[in-house]
Amino acid sequence: MKTSVDVHTYLEQQRLKVETALQSVFSPDWIIPDKLREAMNYSLLAGGKRLRPILALAAAEAVAGQAEASDRALHFACAVEMIHTYSLVHDDLPAMDNDDYRRGRLTNHKVYGDAMAILAGDGLLTHAFHVVSEAAKSGVPAERVLAVVRELSQYAGLQGMVGGQVLDMLGEQGTTSLEQLEAIHLHKTGDLIAFSLRSGGHAAEADDRQLEALGRFGHYVGLAFQIQDDILDLTGTEDKLGKPVKSDERQQKVTYPYLLGLDESRSRVSALTDKAAATLLEAGFVKPDRLLEIAKYLLDRDH
Amino acid sequence: MKTSVDVHTYLEQQRLKVETALQSVFSPDWIIPDKLREAMNYSLLAGGKRLRPILALAAAEAVAGQAEASDRALHFACAVEMIHTYSLVHDDLPAMDNDDYRRGRLTNHKVYGDAMAILAGDGLLTHAFHVVSEAAKSGVPAERVLAVVRELSQYAGLQGMVGGQVLDMLGEQGTTSLEQLEAIHLHKTGDLIAFSLRSGGHAAEADDRQLEALGRFGHYVGLAFQIQDDILDLTGTEDKLGKPVKSDERQQKVTYPYLLGLDESRSRVSALTDKAAATLLEAGFVKPDRLLEIAKYLLDRDH
Numbered sequence: 346m347k348t349s350v351d352v353h354t355y356l357e358q359q360r361l362k363v364e365t366a367l368q369s370v371f372s373p374d375w376i377i378p379d380k381l382r383e384a385m386n387y388s389l390l391a392g393g394k395r396l397r398p399i400l401a402l403a404a405a406e407a408v409a410g411q412a413e414a415s416d417r418a419l420h421f422a423c424a425v426e427m428i429h430t431y432s433l434v435h436d437d438l439p440a441m442d443n444d445d446y447r448r449g450r451l452t453n454h455k456v457y458g459d460a461m462a463i464l465a466g467d468g469l470l471t472h473a474f475h476v477v478s479e480a481a482k483s484g485v486p487a488e489r490v491l492a493v494v495r496e497l498s499q500y501a502g503l504q505g506m507v508g509g510q511v512l513d514m515l516g517e518q519g520t521t522s523l524e525q526l527e528a529i530h531l532h533k534t535g536d537l538i539a540f541s542l543r544s545g546g547h548a549a550e551a552d553d554r555q556l557e558a559l560g561r562f563g564h565y566v567g568l569a570f571q572i573q574d575d576i577l578d579l580t581g582t583e584d585k586l587g588k589p590v591k592s593d594e595r596q597q598k599v600t601y602p603y604l605l606g607l608d609e610s611r612s613r614v615s616a617l618t619d620k621a622a623a624t625l626l627e628a629g630f631v632k633p634d635r636l637l638e639i640a641k642y643l644l645d646r647d648h
Numbered sequence: 649m650k651t652s653v654d655v656h657t658y659l660e661q662q663r664l665k666v667e668t669a670l671q672s673v674f675s676p677d678w679i680i681p682d683k684l685r686e687a688m689n690y691s692l693l694a695g696g697k698r699l700r701p702i703l704a705l706a707a708a709e710a711v712a713g714q715a716e717a718s719d720r721a722l723h724f725a726c727a728v729e730m731i732h733t734y735s736l737v738h739d740d741l742p743a744m745d746n747d748d749y750r751r752g753r754l755t756n757h758k759v760y761g762d763a764m765a766i767l768a769g770d771g772l773l774t775h776a777f778h779v780v781s782e783a784a785k786s787g788v789p790a791e792r793v794l795a796v797v798r799e800l801s802q803y804a805g806l807q808g809m810v811g812g813q814v815l816d817m818l819g820e821q822g823t824t825s826l827e828q829l830e831a832i833h834l835h836k837t838g839d840l841i842a843f844s845l846r847s848g849g850h851a852a853e854a855d856d857r858q859l860e861a862l863g864r865f866g867h868y869v870g871l872a873f874q875i876q877d878d879i880l881d882l883t884g885t886e887d888k889l890g891k892p893v894k895s896d897e898r899q900q901k902v903t904y905p906y907l908l909g910l911d912e913s914r915s916r917v918s919a920l921t922d923k924a925a926a927t928l929l930e931a932g933f934v935k936p937d938r939l940l941e942i943a944k945y946l947l948d949r950d951h
Contacts, residue, residue, distance in 0.1 A: 371806065375806060377806045378814040378815055378818065380814065380818065381806065381810070381811060381814045435766055435767075435770060438766065440741075440742075440762035441766065458743075459743035463741065464738075467734075467769075467810050468806050468810045468811075470770065470773055470774065471804055471810060472805050472806055474777050474797055474801040475798060475801035477797075478797050487790040487794050490794055491781055491793055494780075494794075495778060495781040495782075498775060498776075498778035501774055502771060502774035503674065503678060503684065503685075503771050503774070503775055504678045504679050508679070508681055508684060508771075510767055511681040511764070512681055514764070515681065
């Protein structure tokens with residue numbers, strides 16, 4: 346049980362570090378229209394697990410072998426969360442998923458209107474690249490920062506998250522096969538998680554082999570996380586999840602349990618988590634423990 | 649008359665160079681959903697003056713003193729046009745300006761639907777940063793490329809173009825003073841033009857004094873350009889403009905002629921163009937002629 350307590354404490358500590366950093370991504374020196382600042386913060390500071398930024402910090406630690414190394418990844422960690430947030434704001438719009446609530450609060454456009462939600466999303470996306478560029482000030486070499494810019498635009502862009510959103514949207518209009526479902530998750534969710542880990546690696550100046558392993562670990566964990574989400578939607582309780590259960594069924598969403606059944610879905614989560622662990626252990630990290638614990642935590646969670 | 653012929657030939661040559669480069673910003677090696685690629689290209693390859701990218705190329709030439717220098721600015725030039733295009737696609741959405749036509753063609757969302765137009769805009773914005781990062785391959789030093797990333801996220805972001813869009817949106821809901829109108833144009837239009845020029849300067853490794861002058865030149869020219877647009881909307885012919893005239897009046901838009909009258913608006917364009925020229929001449933560029941010619945061309949145009 347010791348490991349389990351440890352990982353919870355670790356996740357909470359890192360989450361607080363991320364929350365604090367996110368509170369100052371919009372410099373007070375910048376002249377930003379008040380309403381825009383408010384709308385962006387409404388969604389950016391709405392809480393949540395902050396899983397993606399924490400993975401960035403933990404990846405830096407795994408490469409460097411010391412906890413302090415994660416500080417150099419903090420800019421990248423914030424940028425990932427900004428990208429994740431903008432994608433949710435745009436995804437919730439009436440033209441897209443048309444959601445009124447997220448995590449029990451009104452969605453951005455329900456509070457600020459559709460036009461402001463579009464612009465707040467555009468602003469978060471654009472400013473994420475600014476936050477990445479600021480990492481140069483924390484001592485990350487310019488070449489590494491530039492590599493992270495390149496990868497963020499790739500993993501969050503046309504053949505990454507945005508491409509995945511398009512596949513998802515087109516998929517909703519017809520039947521979806523397991524192969525299509527996997528392609529959607531790989532890009533819509535997996536790519537940004539893979540980027541999180543690689544960005545942490547860059548902050549700690551990982552070599553190519555380590556970067557490749559971090560990206561692969563991210564894709565395995567991302568897919569396991571997604572399948573686990575689908576399972577919890579069917580088997581969890583509203584109390585623990587903080588949202589209505591069986592919403593996928595009601596919305597007739599194609600999910601892993603729908604295509605494979607619950608048992609097969611569960612064994613996929615387990616197999617993916619094993620693969621993720623093996624990937625890390627083979628690549629010779631100085632201190633992979635935290636990442637392995639987080640992967641195990643994600644598998645075992647009930648919310 | 650010689651100068652006038654020259655600048656037209658120059659603009660046409662550079663426009664063709666930009667068109668060709670824009671045709672390959674989405675690498676054929678990238679796996680991008682077909683519909684997304686099509687939607688982005690629909691708006692990106694819709695023609696137009698390509699003024700912003702041409703200014704980037706001309707700025708590199710002004711700093712380096714030779715035409716070949718502009719090749720190193722080509723990535724930045726393409727990125728500017730991608731940002732400009734995404735902003736038009738989002739701006740035309742029903743939730744924003746709700747425009748059905750742009751330059752005589754259906755707007756993006758009228759062809760591909762609102763959801764795809766939002767994602768095409770997000771994709772263009774994200775990929776612009778990728779195109780910037782590619783400049784490192786054309787021999788621009790990593791520090792300069794990173795400076796351009798930082799500036800693009802600033803000039804196109806919260807205190808730049810996106811901030812200007814928000815001011816414009818909020819302004820439409822009340823009366824607008826000359827001061828407010830100027831702040832809107834400074835950010836909504838001027839900042840991206842200033843960025844274009846600075847990015848070209850970075851490509852040619854301009855010093856701080858030159859960069860500052862290029863940005864200032866861009867702001868003067870951008871404002872003059874905007875006032876001239878307002879004037880042409882009132883005095884031009886539909887034939888020359890390729891769009892209905894007096895649309896500002898019909899839409900009850902607050903414009904420079906509305907606030908200042910035609911004569912005062914005209915003398916402002918003239919004064920701003922003089923200031924732009926003086927700024928360049930003071931900063932000691934090797935070859936500022938092209939930029940000066942372009943500024944003059946913008947002032948004299950009738951469409």
